[in-house]
Amino acid sequence: MICGDTMDFDLPSQDDSRRLAVRAWFAAHPTPSGQDWLDSGYTVPHWPKPWGLEADAEFQLIIDEEIGHAGLMRPAIANPVAINNCAQSLLSHGTPAQQERYLKPALALKELWCMLFSEPSGGSDLGSLRTTARKEGDNYIINGQKMWTSLADKAQIGVLVARTDPQAPKHQGLSQFLIEMDTPGITVRPIIDMSGYENEYNEVFFDDVVIPANQMLGKEGEGFGLSMLQLQTERVALSKPGAIWGAGPSAREMLDGLADMGALDDPVVRDEAAKIYIEGEILRLLSYRSLSDRMNAVTPGPEGAIRKMVSAPHGQDIMNLAKRTQGPEGLLVGSQPFDNKTDAHLGPFDNWDYAFWFSPAVTLGVGTQEVLKNVVAERMLGLPRDLDPSAKKPWSESH
Amino acid sequence: MNFALSDDDILLRNVAQDFVDKESDLAPLLVPGANIENAGYAATWTKIKSLGWPSLVLPEAYGGAGLGCVELSVIVMELGRTLLPSPFAGHTFGTWALLHGGSREQKDRLLPAAATGATTLALVPPIDGNTLTVENGMLSGQHNFVIDAADANYFVVAARDVKSDWGFYLVDARDSGLKIEVQPWRDITRQVCKIGFDNVAVEFMPEPAGNIWRLLLSHISLFLAAENTGGMRQVLSESVAYANQRVAFGRVIGSFQAIKHPLAEMMAKVESANTAVLYAAWALANNDERASLAASMAKSFSSDAYVDATHRSIQIFGAIGFTWEMSNHLYYKRARANATLFGDPRAHRDLVIREATQRIWPNSSTVGSLSRVA
Numbered sequence: 001m002i003c004g005d006t007m008d009f010d011l012p013s014q015d016d017s018r019r020l021a022v023r024a025w026f027a028a029h030p031t032p033s034g035q036d037w038l039d040s041g042y043t044v045p046h047w048p049k050p051w052g053l054e055a056d057a058e059f060q061l062i063i064d065e066e067i068g069h070a071g072l073m074r075p076a077i078a079n080p081v082a083i084n085n086c087a088q089s090l091l092s093h094g095t096p097a098q099q100e101r102y103l104k105p106a107l108a109l110k111e112l113w114c115m116l117f118s119e120p121s122g123g124s125d126l127g128s129l130r131t132t133a134r135k136e137g138d139n140y141i142i143n144g145q146k147m148w149t150s151l152a153d154k155a156q157i158g159v160l161v162a163r164t165d166p167q168a169p170k171h172q173g174l175s176q177f178l179i180e181m182d183t184p185g186i187t188v189r190p191i192i193d194m195s196g197y198e199n200e201y202n203e204v205f206f207d208d209v210v211i212p213a214n215q216m217l218g219k220e221g222e223g224f225g226l227s228m229l230q231l232q233t234e235r236v237a238l239s240k241p242g243a244i245w246g247a248g249p250s251a252r253e254m255l256d257g258l259a260d261m262g263a264l265d266d267p268v269v270r271d272e273a274a275k276i277y278i279e280g281e282i283l284r285l286l287s288y289r290s291l292s293d294r295m296n297a298v299t300p301g302p303e304g305a306i307r308k309m310v311s312a313p314h315g316q317d318i319m320n321l322a323k324r325t326q327g328p329e330g331l332l333v334g335s336q337p338f339d340n341k342t343d344a345h346l347g348p349f350d351n352w353d354y355a356f357w358f359s360p361a362v363t364l365g366v367g368t369q370e371v372l373k374n375v376v377a378e379r380m381l382g383l384p385r386d387l388d389p390s391a392k393k394p395w396s397e398s399h
Numbered sequence: 400m401n402f403a404l405s406d407d408d409i410l411l412r413n414v415a416q417d418f419v420d421k422e423s424d425l426a427p428l429l430v431p432g433a434n435i436e437n438a439g440y441a442a443t444w445t446k447i448k449s450l451g452w453p454s455l456v457l458p459e460a461y462g463g464a465g466l467g468c469v470e471l472s473v474i475v476m477e478l479g480r481t482l483l484p485s486p487f488a489g490h491t492f493g494t495w496a497l498l499h500g501g502s503r504e505q506k507d508r509l510l511p512a513a514a515t516g517a518t519t520l521a522l523v524p525p526i527d528g529n530t531l532t533v534e535n536g537m538l539s540g541q542h543n544f545v546i547d548a549a550d551a552n553y554f555v556v557a558a559r560d561v562k563s564d565w566g567f568y569l570v571d572a573r574d575s576g577l578k579i580e581v582q583p584w585r586d587i588t589r590q591v592c593k594i595g596f597d598n599v600a601v602e603f604m605p606e607p608a609g610n611i612w613r614l615l616l617s618h619i620s621l622f623l624a625a626e627n628t629g630g631m632r633q634v635l636s637e638s639v640a641y642a643n644q645r646v647a648f649g650r651v652i653g654s655f656q657a658i659k660h661p662l663a664e665m666m667a668k669v670e671s672a673n674t675a676v677l678y679a680a681w682a683l684a685n686n687d688e689r690a691s692l693a694a695s696m697a698k699s700f701s702s703d704a705y706v707d708a709t710h711r712s713i714q715i716f717g718a719i720g721f722t723w724e725m726s727n728h729l730y731y732k733r734a735r736a737n738a739t740l741f742g743d744p745r746a747h748r749d750l751v752i753r754e755a756t757q758r759i760w761p762n763s764s765t766v767g768s769l770s771r772v773a
Contacts, residue, residue, distance in 0.1 A: 007408070008401045009681045132718055259756045274748035277755060278675075278696045285402075285674045292402035306667045370656070377659035381639050381666060384654035 011288070012062050013130055019062045026070035030145035034108030042067065043075040043083060043107045044176060047091070051107060057291040075109060077247060077347045081151065082106035082113040086159045087228040088174075093226065102157060102178060114155035114181070116204060117227060118148040123364075124371040126161070127170040127224055128390065130399065133162035133177065135213070140164070140177065142185075142209040148365070152188045152202035156180050159230070160211075161223045166396040174223030178215045185209035195357035196333065197348075232365060243315035244362055248349030251280025254318045257338030263325050276317050283311055293296035305380065309372045312362040319356040330356075402677070408473050414450075415477040422446060423481035428587055431723045432639040435581060435590050438484035441550070447485055448516035456491060457498065461510035468680040470620070472625040476676070478504055479629030482588040482729055483508045486519060488622065489547020489590075494518025495618050496555035501566040509553060509569075518552045521545060523594065524619075525557035525612060527740060533560045538568060538599045544740065548579050548592035557602065557608060565608040568601035576600075585738040588729055593629060617742060620698035621679050623737045627701035628672040631708045633664050634730050638712045644716075652715075661711050668704035675700055692754040699747035702738035709734040 006261070012019060022042070027035050037043050045055035045063050046151045055063065067074050076083045087106050090099050105111035119129045131144025142162055152158065158179045165173035185207045190199035218226050244247040255264075255277050264270045286307045322337040323330045330337065336352050349355045363369040390398045404412070427437040447453070455471055457463025471491075478487065492511050497520060499504060512518035523529070523542045531540035538558055548554070554570040570577070576599040586593040640660055642653030652658050654660040661675060675697040682690035709731035720727040 007403065007405060007677070007681055009678055009687075145570045166771035208562060255752075255755060264752055264756065270752055271745055271748055274699075278700050278748070279671075281696060282671045282675050282700065285678050286671065289402045289674055296401065296403050306670050309663065310667050311672065370660070373663040374656070375659040376666060377653075381635075381659075381662055382640060383639065383659045383662065384651060386654070386656070 009190055009285075009288070012058055014019075014064065018059055020067060022063055022066040023069065026066060026072070026307055027133065030070070030153060032072070034105075034110045037075065038104060038108045043079075043109065046387045047088070051091075051103065067190060073104050073347065077106075078109050078384040079106060079112055081115045081155070081159065082111075082157075082290050085115060086113060089217060089226055089230060093222070095214070097214070098178060102161070111157050112151055113157045113159060114149050114151040115230070116146045116149055116152070116158045116160040116179075117231075117280045118146065120145060120147050120203075124368045125150060125388075126227060127174070128395075129161065129163065129174070131160075131162045132166070133160075133175060133211070135164070138213050140211045140213060140216070142177075142211060144181075146204040146206075148191070148241040149188075149202045149204050150200055152181070152204050153190055153199070157181065158204075161227050163321045163395065164223070166399075167394050168221065170390055170398075171224045173220055174227070175220045176217040176223045176226050177211050178208075179211055183209055183211070183346070193358070193361070195354055197354045197357070200358070200361075208396065236320070241280055241311055241314070243289065243318040244355050244358060245315075245348040245365070246311070247347045248315075249322075249352060251277045251314070251318055254322050257322060258325065261325065261338060268324070269321070272321055274316065276321060279310065279314050279390070280318070283307060283314060286310075299332075305372070305376050308366075309369070309376055312369060312372075314360050316359045319352070319359040323356045402674075403471065404469070404527050404677075408470060411470055412473045412477065415474045418446075418450065419477045419481045419483050425482065425588075425726050425729060428484075428729060429724045429726060433587060435484070435584070435587050438588055438590075440484055440590060443483060444486040444487070444516070447487055450673040452487065452746040453490060453494070453516035454514035456494060457510055457514045458656040461506060462514040463499075463510075467684040468621060469677065469684055472621065472676055472680040475622055475625035476629035476632070476673075479626030479733075480633045482630065482726075482733055484590075486521075486547035486550060486590065487519045488626075489545075489551065490516070490519050490620040491622060492522040492524075492546065492615075492619055493551065493555050496520075496522045496567060496611075497553075497569070497604075498614055499570070499611045499614055500555065500604045500608070502605045502608060504567060505602065505604065507583075519547075519550055520553050520555065521548045521551035522615075522619075523548075523556040523558075524741065525608065526742065528718075529557060531556060531558035532556045533566070533568060533601060536601060536603075536651065538570065538596045538601045541593065541595045543582065543593045545592050545594050546740075547590050548594055549581055549590055554594075555604070556596070557612075558601075565612075567606070567608050567611070569604055570596070570599055570601055574599045584601050584736070586729075586732040588733060597683070617683060617694035619677075619741050620694040620747065621676065621683060623741060624676050624679065624694070624697035624701040626670065627705040627734065627737055628669065628676050630733055631665070631669045631672060631701070631705050632728050634705075634708050634712045634727075635662070635669055637726075638662060638665070638715045639714055658715060659717070664665050665708050665711060668708060672697070672701040691756075692751060695747040695754070698742065699751065702734070702744045702747075704739050705734035706731075710773045 003047050025040060042063050043055040044052040045060050046052055048054055087103060090103055106113060117126060119131060121130055122128045133140040158181050160177045160179050161174055163173050164175040186209055187205040189203050191201040191203055192199055193201060193332050220275055242250050255273055258264050259275050264273060326335060326337050329335050378385050422443060427433060454463045455466050459465040498510060514522055523545050527544045529542050531538060553571050554572060556568045556570050558568055559565055576629060578595040578598040580593045582591045582593055643651055643660050645652050675699060679693035679697040682693040713727045716727055719725060
């Protein structure tokens, strides 16, 4: 029986000509230099030329898979803030000088970026941030503290959101800046999280840090909107629903591991594993649906926001079941439930033990799970917005 | 790769939508004491026949439309959304069984009339309490849960031959050895019957039951999963509408996170189930090797999700949602019935593990394997 004349769940085949070309390039460049990455366009294939290849969604998927196949770290994992979140804003809001200065080193994976958004006073409620940027002549003077900043200790470039107008309502008085992390007055201190592994997060202090006004990204007051846009930017890595924000092992690796060790003979484990596996397969399908929507130039449906909401607890469930199979052994520092079977062993979250002890964070970072549910309920279902008594008043009145 | 419905599918969905919205009237069932007799089965079936839907799943050679599982799912989601009562489900299951299990002659004889709906079929499946045996060509025993049996003209019956194994048999409903009673089934939008067979003559169907049962179960699972998804979509939209309108403590209740968060989760389940159903439909239509896995994923996921959603909707409506005069309970009962029949979620998850790992697990029983059914 033939049906579904245009619907087609087949992914690009192994002998797809585009795939063969990408594979040949990686065979010729087994350890690509920064310039190689830049010339290939493979770091941001969906971008316009000369940066990217104007790749459609399917071609992006092929490139993503082939980078994994070549055993290389995906650019979106190597320089996540630039590639997943912020660099694209320079195309739409950056000056030519900013594009010239910042984009090439970022896409060549030479300069790491970090995102200076959350603060001790709040992360999910980004609009309440307190760090100030005071205009003085051709400069802004930055004072305040950022927190939960991934990569701040390694990054050369930071994307900062700070308050330029304390008299405006909280969401309207913010602006963004591109800053060099070695600017005098910036102090970075690692935060040691509960996993005990090398720090993922940092706190960053600003004491009278002087930033030239021409390093403002976009216009004054556009900071909140830009930040929201950057946080919502879809991950380029599409090939698997890894447990930790798309990175690390997926439910398929979990099932393989459980099967190998015979854990699926236990009917309780078997049933729980099946639930997690099915959810993982559905998340995969939802990713492909987003991809397919983009290919068809359809306005993305609700699956993007929904996918984020489902995938965070899903990742925790994967890690929880895998860890439990170890019994007391699982409480030993560094102990792995099973051998890693992922195609690229290069991301830190491919370490099962780290991923497990890190996993409580995935329902906190990039907006807590509660905030995500509010977003889905309010924006997709049209339910009333939560009250924020401070939203309309000048920020300075409540602080 | 393209996950979107084709323009033709969308057109079909719009036709189905218009039809079910026009025909569906649950009011007679929302009178306390109502039962399946009040569901308007026969009248709706006449209209469904005139739309040609009984022919959808059949190849053109038998007078069918030659369409397949994606198109069927699109329609079934609409039927599930409104719970539109009719024997379409039972007839479709019987038709699939004959199509996959019958001889050329049997198919030539019965399927053209099945395509128009002039002859109605039903399936007596090898699960859910089948005690049927065949000895010397005569069938005896009973099945307590046969969907849409009361007005069927022919049954495709799964039974164990005392000398060999499971087989499918064709039975003429006019045989005097048949005793059919409509069950007091909780889901009053669906007719479920008890059939007793007392020395009934059968026609043997040549395809070994073990060869086709998994395929048949996959198709039926897809059908029920599509109903579940359509039903959940309706439950979500009614719950959201109510939460936006009902006021308590000076605010609409939809402004409380205790209400809006479960609704956000429900929406995620609806979109997830929808994707799982379309994937399974595509896989079955294309004989993809993962089709049975996909169908079991869709059945188990959508069943649990539908049961949760219908329970939650009663809670969101508050006590009024617990009354017979509201439709909440009709969806709740359909959800529970669909989850129970043809393998419960856990049984399908067992199949998922079995097929995902490609291993045989000696200690597990499964609805997909006929030798373990009875």
